Amino acid sequence: MRIDPFGLERWFAEYEHEADIMLAESGVRSLSADRFDIDPGELGYVIPTDGDPALRGTIGERYGRGTDEVVCTSGTQEANFLAFLSVLAGDSPPGLSSSTSGDAHAVVVTPTYQALHAVPDAFGDVTRVPLEPPTWELDPDAVAEAIRRETRLIVLNNPNNPTGRYHPLETVETLYDLAADNDAYLLCDEVYRLLADDPLPPVAGMGPHGLSTTSLSKSYGLAGLRFGWLAGDRAVVEAACQWKDYTTISPGIFGQHVAEQALEQSDTILEQNRELVARNHEITVAFLERHGLEWYDPVGVNGFVTVPDGFESGKEFCRTVLEAESVVLAPGEFFGHSDRFRIGFGLPTDELEEGLARIGQVLEG
Structure with missing residues (x-):
């Protein structure tokens, strides 16, 4: 690798x-810790290690997903990393054609945060679909042309970092349909979604081929919690949980404790x-x-x-x-x-x- x-x-x-x-x-300026109760009790692992079931259930409701379709992570970075591992590295999750790390392919809309193209490129092959200035408008036909037989993932960041372009719902739905028609997933990094005056529906709520990643870092101003999640297809989430055994194992107890309160004050x-x-x-x-x-x-x-x-x-x-x-x-x-x-x-x-x-x-x- x-x-x-x-x-x-x-x-x-x-x-x-x-x-x-x-x-x-x-991100948004950081909130002060004195806004929250910061005593989580005993400093053990979060059990189960994919996050508190009640919290995952609360998060899942935002996507029309169940408790087992959410895994809590160390920020959006880990959520994306686990999603890439789960879909692109080695055998694909159930429901997709089998793939190996050598031939798995992703289509990534760029410019974007480097991890969204560099990590999948390390596991397989990446085709970038560029947004062009000055409007940075996304052409779904360009995404369609980039798709191959071995494509497993379409990757979008919406609103986009660094351009701030917020691709409209019609465009995102077209990308979802492209993913579904090609037995792939649409992964959308949605860390800035809730800063919009009228946020679009999350991709994970569009159907079985939608994956959403986000965290409390950007929109909430709580980057130091390092608390995020991946929501979507149960097969991908289960694979992500198994990969997570080799990364952070569980969310941090402090992060989860404050995250529960932050979502209550959302x-x-x-x-x-x-x-x-x-x-x-x-x-x-x-x-x-x-x-x-x-x-x-x-x-x-x-x-x-x-x-x-x-x-x-x-x-x-x-x-x-x-x-x-x-x-x-x-x-x-x-x-x-x-x-x-x-x-x-x-x-x-x-x-x-x-x-x-x-x-x-x-x-x-």
């Missing part, structure tokens, strides 16, 4: 710890976070207009912005901002677009305003 280094995470590892402001963050938390995102979005739009920069108006907290004149690439611009003003941005090279950079605007408003002011110093200097 060979997998490419995770470029964006290595960039963060090198720079984010010493920088003053993190404007490449892709309406309040999400309303507050949407208000913050809407306010910060307006501030960011005004900044971009003031400096002649462009993006596709995003859903969520990520925008993919054109590199200013005078800079040859996203990396050059981001490194200049970092060195001059101690602000971290995400170069577009890590998403396959060197003429752009990703900005996150979900952080506290005062930090966002300070970070934008510092970028303005670079642009006006």
Whole structure:
């Protein structure tokens, strides 16, 4: 197995710890722990290790799924990883044609978070279907053309990271039908879905060929919990549970304890976070207009912005901002677009305003 280094995470590892402001963050500002009861009792394993049945049942209801069709994970990253292992690595779950890691194929819509194409590429073969600027619109016909006899998975991130494009329900349903017609699954990473004013139905609720992954990291502002889940076909979830025996074994007891409370407060938390995102979005739009920069108006907290004149690439611009003003941005090279950079605007408003002011110093200097 060979997998490419995770470029964006290595960039963060090198720079984010010493920088003053993190404007490449892709989630909503973190909630304080004092909002919750943080005493889970004895610090043993979560039993059963796929998550508390009552909690999995609560999560499953959101997808029209049963308790056994949800596995709790360490964030969305593990949920996606387990889904890829379950569908692409070795024998496929029941209900799909048998496959080996050498011939399993995935179709991945890009640009996207690197793990969504690098991990399946390590297990099998990947065909990327590119979204094109400036609208980043997804053409289902391009996905259809990319499908092969050995295709086991179509991968989508909606709303999209880094562009903020929210593909409409009709498009997602077409992708689901393509997956079903080809005896494959549609996996949708939906970490930003609940930040939309009118969220689309989750893919796992569309039928047996839909898989949804998400977590409390992005929309809820609880990244430190490392709590997420995979919801969908029971065969895939059962396979994921067996793979999970070799990864984290069970969710963290603290994460699950707070996750239960966060889901009980879901309406309040999400309303507050949407208000913050809407306010910060307006501030960011005004900044971009003031400096002649462009993006596709995003859903969520990520925008993919054109590199200013005078800079040859996203990396050059981001490194200049970092060195001059101690602000971290995400170069577009890590998403396959060197003429752009990703900005996150979900952080506290005062930090966002300070970070934008510092970028303005670079642009006006």
